[in-house]
Amino acid sequence: MKFIALIGVTTLPGLASASFPWNLSPFNSGAANQFAGAAYFLSNEPDGNYIISSAINHNGTVTLGQAVWAGGIGARGTNDPNPAPDPLFSQGVITVSGKNVFTVNPGSNTVAMFSIDGNDPTQLTMVGQPANSGGEFPVSVAASQKTGLICVLNGGVVNGVSCFKHSGAKGLVQVPDTQRLFNLTQTTPPSGPPNTVSQVIFNQAETQLIASVKGIPPQPGFLAVWDINAQTGALSQNFVSVPPATGGALPFSLTPLPGQNALLATDPSTGYSIFDFAPSSNIKKNRSGTYPVQGQKATCWSAFSTKTGNAYIIDSGAQTISEISINAASLAPTIVNHYVLANGSAPIDSEVATVGGKDFLYVLSANRQSIYVMALDAPGKARIFQEMPFSNSVTKSGLTTDPFHLQGLATYIVS
Ligand SMILES: *[C@@H]1O[C@H](CO)[C@@H](O)[C@H](O)[C@H]1NC(C)=O
Ligand SMILES: *[C@@H]1O[C@H](CO)[C@@H](O)[C@H](O)[C@H]1NC(C)=O
Numbered sequence: 001m002k003f004i005a006l007i008g009v010t011t012l013p014g015l016a017s018a019s020f021p022w023n024l025s026p027f028n029s030g031a032a033n034q035f036a037g038a039a040y041f042l043s044n045e046p047d048g049n050y051i052i053s054s055a056i057n058h059n060g061t062v063t064l065g066q067a068v069w070a071g072g073i074g075a076r077g078t079n080d081p082n083p084a085p086d087p088l089f090s091q092g093v094i095t096v097s098g099k100n101v102f103t104v105n106p107g108s109n110t111v112a113m114f115s116i117d118g119n120d121p122t123q124l125t126m127v128g129q130p131a132n133s134g135g136e137f138p139v140s141v142a143a144s145q146k147t148g149l150i151c152v153l154n155g156g157v158v159n160g161v162s163c164f165k166h167s168g169a170k171g172l173v174q175v176p177d178t179q180r181l182f183n184l185t186q187t188t189p190p191s192g193p194p195n196t197v198s199q200v201i202f203n204q205a206e207t208q209l210i211a212s213v214k215g216i217p218p219q220p221g222f223l224a225v226w227d228i229n230a231q232t233g234a235l236s237q238n239f240v241s242v243p244p245a246t247g248g249a250l251p252f253s254l255t256p257l258p259g260q261n262a263l264l265a266t267d268p269s270t271g272y273s274i275f276d277f278a279p280s281s282n283i284k285k286n287r288s289g290t291y292p293v294q295g296q297k298a299t300c301w302s303a304f305s306t307k308t309g310n311a312y313i314i315d316s317g318a319q320t321i322s323e324i325s326i327n328a329a330s331l332a333p334t335i336v337n338h339y340v341l342a343n344g345s346a347p348i349d350s351e352v353a354t355v356g357g358k359d360f361l362y363v364l365s366a367n368r369q370s371i372y373v374m375a376l377d378a379p380g381k382a383r384i385f386q387e388m389p390f391s392n393s394v395t396k397s398g399l400t401t402d403p404f405h406l407q408g409l410a411t412y413i414v415s
């Protein structure tokens with residue numbers, strides 16, 4: 001395993017330093033509680049896939065930390081005619097659960113597990129060896145602390161899900177009877193975004209596995225829902241296929257709505273959908289819906305803040321983050337604000353973390369090769385708090401990152 005220190009940060013030439021006055025200073029490793037947590041994304045480069053970590057400071061800002069080899073190589077799907085950011089057409093390629101990080105090597109068809117250092121969460125250590133992902137072109141990972149299941153979504157020629165459990169020093173081992181295939185007609189690497197897999201998550205009770213699959217408009221995609229056997233971890237033989245409400249076509253990210261048996265899925269064909277899974281014999285109680293976002297170009301990622309009670313959807317084409325308030329009774333959504341990032345920044349994977357009692361949204365900007373930190377001060381009142389460029393420091397360390405391979409954003413907060 002190879003560790004590379006990325007300490008010491010230089011401002012990128014394109015960045016107006018007046019807008020971003022904070023000083024990213026090298027940090028002193030070792031002291032306990034020096035950081036509130038860490039944020040992780042994937043370089044996903046074809047000659048070596050690295051997890052790049054940044055410290056989350058106690059005030060919510062990030063400081064570039066280290067890189068650790070993920071045990072394989074990255075890859076990107078083809079999106080003719082022009083390459084664009086979002087190589088995996090996915091959300092959730094890197095996932096934190098408990099004191100572990102799980103991720104995949106999309107070009108090696110493997111899934112890998114890491115433990116987070118208790119004193120310095122920017123330091124990760126691989127547990128065992130990467131395991132075969134049970135398919136081709138893995139793009140998303142779900143991890144359940146309750147059941148210990150780790151499920152991977154594959155999107156190449158062999159597409160579907162497969163689940164694993166942690167087995168001591170061996171790392172991850174496949175759980176029998178969990179490989180379930182979609183049989184989408186795809187290639188490895190796949191071509192998309194239409195007809196590709198998007199994200200895999202557990203439902204909030206952690207009794208079901210849910211994966212999103214994009215359609216080929218006007219043919220809508222679907223969510224696949226499997227029951228999990230509580231004793232063995234096996235998945236039901238077949239999945240229930242849930243289409244988006246009328247108007248939806250490309251279900252992408254899956255964000256559970258706390259306190260509801262429902263989730264929000266972004267949909268880059270129009271905006272987003274609400275999927276209501278509440279048992280209902282009464283059609284009046286169907287609270288599912290698909291909602292357009294005016295001027296949207298590629299609304300693909302989403303996150304939820306328990307402090308503001310609102311969802312945030314991220315559009316990489318319009319470089320916009322839209323904040324949505326969802327009525328608890330009707331699940332009717334209202335867009336309460338839009339936040340526009342730098343022109344052409346291509347914000348992609350994003351996650352909310354609570355730091356010192358406040359929520360922050362951590363956003364990976366593919367084109368600017370930076371992490372934006374949005375302070376979520378109150379409902380409807382988010383603001384850009386920091387932008388941390390990383391490409392110069394990564395390059396100085398001898399590693400590579402580029403806008404067309406970067407993917408993923410996950411956070412860990414020291415408890
Ligand atoms: C946040 O904390 C970091 C680390 O202590 C410090 O370098 C930075 O100046 C602080 N930034 C703000 C905006 O308070
Ligand atoms: C995909 O093909 C396999 C093998 O033929 C089959 O067992 C499985 O049921 C198929 N899946 C779907 C969703 O049709």
Ligand SMILES: *[C@@H]1O[C@H](CO)[C@@H](O)[C@H](O)[C@H]1NC(C)=O
Nearest residue numbers: 244245246286287288289290
């Ligand atoms: C729920 O309502 C939406 C929007 O009116 C509709 O598209 C969808 O088919 C309905 N679902 C069910 C299960 O009736």
Ligand SMILES: *[C@@H]1O[C@H](CO)[C@@H](O)[C@H](O)[C@H]1NC(C)=O
Nearest residue numbers: 318319342343344345346367
């Ligand atoms: C934004 O960038 C695009 C090219 O990426 C350019 O065509 C456009 O004029 C820019 N818009 C603004 C407002 O700067």
